[in-house]
Amino acid sequence: xxxxxxxxxxxxxxxxxxxxxxxxxxxxxxxxxxxxxxxxxxxxxxxxxxxxxxxx
Numbered sequence: 001x002x003x004x005x006x007x008x009x010x011x012x013x014x015x016x017x018x019x020x021x022x023x024x025x026x027x028x029x030x031x032x033x034x035x036x037x038x039x040x041x042x043x044x045x046x047x048x049x050x051x052x053x054x055x056x
Contacts, residue, residue, distance in 0.1 A: 004012060020028060 017025065
């Protein structure tokens with residue numbers, strides 16, 4: 001089972017549009033983008049903490 005293609009993607013987008021309405025979609029997209037940005041930032045900070053430091 002792979003990623004949705006063509007007509008499947010269109011159906012998913014239509015369902016999302018019906019559930020949330022056209023006015024809410026830009027707000028949802030912004031919040032999703034901000035969440036992804038914060039997640040990446042947290043992952044990078046966590047990786048930086050895991051690196052061994054040269055302090056002895």
